[in-house]
Amino acid sequence: MIEGSNAATSTGDKLLLAAIDLMASKGYKGVTTQEIAAAAGLSEKTLFRHFGSKQNLLETAFDRFHYAEEMTRLFNEKLVWELETDLLLISRTYHEIMNRNRKMIMISVKEADHLPGFRERTIKHPKQFIEILTRYFMEMTAQGKLIETNAQMQAYSFISMNYGVFLNDLAGGEHFPNLTVEEFIMESVGTFVRGLARQAYC
Amino acid sequence: MIEGSNAATSTGDKLLLAAIDLMASKGYKGVTTQEIAAAAGLSEKTLFRHFGSKQNLLETAFDRFHYAEEMTRLFNEKLVWELETDLLLISRTYHEIMNRNRKMIMISVKEADHLPGFRERTIKHPKQFIEILTRYFMEMTAQGKLIETNAQMQAYSFISMNYGVFLNDLAGGEHFPNLTVEEFIMESVGTFVRGLARQAYC
DNA sequence: ATCGACTGTCAGTACTGACTGACATTTAAG
DNA sequence: CTTAAATGTCAGTCAGTACTGACAGTCGAT
Known part of the structure; x- marks a missing residue:
């Protein structure tokens, strides 16, 4: 066989x-x-x-x-160009993908040396997320829905925030109980929406 | 000798x-x-x-x-209860401390097993930062300078964001060139200020 | 000069862990 | 039943590595 x-x-x-x-x-x-x-x-x-x-x-x-690379297309179809909705989708998708592959990520964090091109492939997704989100922010700004900011840096901040939370959860999620990921997503997206959207909630 | x-x-x-x-x-x-x-x-x-x-x-x-634990006092003296100024101080202090001890942090990430209570002590600082920041947000809200939010979750988000950026920088900062930490700090603090402050920039 | 604390050299022990070879055993297909 | 492929058993090789003991050299202080 x-x-x-x-x-x-x-x-x-x-x-x-x-x-x-x-x-x-x-x-x-x-x-x-x-x-x-x-x-x-x-x-x-x-x-x-x-x-x-x-x-x-x-x-x-x-x-x-290792997780496949079918993500980009998925996005362009699902985004609805409404900041809060889209950020929630992106945040949740990010955590879903990262969690599905958390063991491989753990390995690549610990064993950066043992394989050439190992780390590169592992952070490919975060990078893709940032690129997608950057383009998204730029387009939203062009549509007048966002204030003028450094789109790439905002994307970087948003993804890094989710990355930090993911790692906390990973390496001993018991350190911060009473803090669930879903709650975090809602609060943080709220803050980013108020911080980036033009004329919202004032 | x-x-x-x-x-x-x-x-x-x-x-x-x-x-x-x-x-x-x-x-x-x-x-x-x-x-x-x-x-x-x-x-x-x-x-x-x-x-x-x-x-x-x-x-x-x-x-x-391992870095000492003289941080709490330092804060209570330096905070001026103006959101942007204080968040900038906190962000910069955080990165300074983390960078000063980046090798120890790297070790504790890789070698969580080899010592009991190892990891606990390493994440003591992040935890302290979150506690301090939580109290700060609550006090600011009480003073009417912040909108009503989940203070702890906001603190968690803010610190996690800085943690994510720090780790990126650490484990191969070459992955995202043209993204400096200082630039990140200014952009991200800006977003949080607009997202949390009462009647700002509208 | 000599003493003492510190360091180097070198040979060696004990153990671990990746990896192999020879042979027996299982299991499914014809 | 027979056969072949896959797996188990077991003994063993070989290199690496933490750690030791005996002895010799260095260097500053008295």
Whole structure:
């Protein structure tokens, strides 16, 4: 039977998922091939038969489970050019994507060295978000709906704010209980709307 | 001669600084005691004579070079209860403190496991900032200078935004050139001022 | 000159962890 | 049942690494 054609989780995927899970919490060097195999319910030997080396296991995991890049189009279709609505959509989409890939992000934060081009691909999304949001702000300003500002910097601020909150949640969300992400999104979007929209709420 | 009484950098400190430097970039397990000693211009043996173990080297480094906790007082004296001025001060102070300790922060991000209570102490400052800022927002609201909002969440948003920007700068600031921290501070503070102040700029 | 604190050198120990080879066992397909 | 592919077992290699002991050199102070 050829790799990947199994209906249930295939042997290879079990190993990849276990690797992602453990590396995310303990780091590449902090986890052993034995641990990974055990977590996958397989023998260490099988791990090496499939991937040849620990390094290759990490690379394969990254290639296989890194989020795809279908986001740009999604946006241009869903934006309605009303600041509050759109910022809420963007914020929520951002957190959704980041959360779906939080383990890979954790790994790439800890293991920036182990792979060339690793980090680059991981921050590709944040970068895309900023670009999209920058163009959005510029267009909104052109339409007279926003005051004149440095669009790129505003986009950068907005995304960074969401990034900061995401990381807090990630690396021990227990540090700030009674602060939920959804609540944060609503408050922060409110502030940005009042701070950027022309003649709102005064 | 007793440890620490030297005018120039003492042997112990050389080792501690080298350790911080290397662990920040390569992680605790990614660096060897040999490397650390070599970077400090000393022999491995000396390292062990001073610290006994690699683990103790990390702990000592953390205790010795972790930023102190003299911040709260500083604030209460410097705040002038004018939103823009104060937010600028807070933002700049935050980045100054974080930058002064960026290597320790890097380590604590990568090595959350290796020490109990490690992470807790590292995020103590962000937490303090949020508490201070929360009280500040509440007081400002009471004075009628701010609109009614969820003070804690606003503080959380503001600090998270600065945290996100700081981390970007840290882990490869080359990703977003033409975006300086100072510019960011001015733009973002502007937005928050317009978003929170009562009857401003309309 | 000598003493003492500090550091260097070097050989070596003990352990860990990635990785392999030989052989047995399972499992599904024909 | 037979076969082949996948997996398990187990013993073992090899390199790296934290850490030690014995001995020698340096250097400043008295």
